[in-house]
Amino acid sequence: MxxxxxxxxxxxxxxxxxxxxxxxxxxxxxxxxxxxxxxxxxxxxxxxxxxxxxxxxxxxxxxxxxxxxxxxxxxxxxLMIGDELDPIQLSFVEHGAIQCGFCTPGMIMSAKALLGQNPRPARKEIKYAISGNLCRCTGYKKIIDAVESISNG
Ligand code: FES
Ligand code: FES
Missing domain, CATH: 3.10.20.30 (Beta-grasp domain)
Structure with a gap:
């Protein structure tokens, strides 16, 4: 129905x-x-x-x-603003946080929510925020680095 x-x-x-x-x-x-x-x-x-x-x-x-x-x-x-990538997308690219890319949209949306609520999260808060997003390629370090670099301005 x-x-x-x-x-x-x-x-x-x-x-x-x-x-x-x-x-x-x-x-x-x-x-x-x-x-x-x-x-x-x-x-x-x-x-x-x-x-x-x-x-x-x-x-x-x-x-x-x-x-x-x-x-x-x-x-x-x-997320894109006109032709510009969102800063989180840009940071993922710059940090090599994307390999096959399958997890990337979900990972970025989790990061977006975190940074919206907490613009300067600690590394452990970033890990917690993306703990429900699995990535079988990157080993997570570059993803966490990418989010952390935004929170460090
Ligand atoms: S597709 Fe929704 S949690 Fe895996
Ligand atoms: S980049 Fe391949 S699953 Fe995360």
């Missing part, structure tokens, strides 16, 4: 008819072609599908699309 849902994605207001069983991840990727948000495990274990709901990180694979009614969702596609 479909239901009408209104929400905002990356500052764009929209109303969609959505099958009630669909996850936010499915709606983003399949209905809105916002494929920057990745599906890893689909079970809440890898963090690849992390988006922000009202500026807090959330696993879109575990979130029903109907749950985000009237909420604001941010995805990796919304």
């Amino acid at each position: 479909k239901k009408k849902v209104a929400f905002t994605i990356n500052d764009e207001h929209m109303e969609l008819e959505i099958e009630s069983h669909k996850t936010l991840l499915e709606v983003l990727r399949e209905d809105l072609a916002l494929t920057g948000t990745k599906e890893g495990c689909g079970l809440g274990a890898c963090g690849a599908c992390t988006v922000l709901i009202e500026d807090s990180p959330a696993l879109s694979c575990l979130t029903l699309a109907l749950e985000v009614k009237n909420k604001h969702i941010s995805t990796i596609e919304g």
Whole structure:
């Protein structure tokens, strides 16, 4: 059964008819072609599908699309400012914190939420904030360095 849902994605207001069983991840990727948000495990274990709901990180694979009614969702596609990368994206590039890139959108969204709440996190706070985001390539050090360098200005 479909239901009408209104929400905002990356500052764009929209109303969609959505099958009630669909996850936010499915709606983003399949209905809105916002494929920057990745599906890893689909079970809440890898963090690849992390988006922000009202500026807090959330696993879109575990979130029903109907749950985000009237909420604001941010995805990796919304981070660029015009043609400019967000400072977090730039820092990931500069620190070599991206290898295959599959974890990167979710990792960056978790970092974005952290820096939004705490602009100067300690290294252990960065580790904690990304602890739900798995990366099988980088060994995490360069990712933590990338986030830390932003917090150090
Ligand atoms: S795809 Fe959502 S946590 Fe892995
Ligand atoms: S860069 Fe490959 S999983 Fe993180």
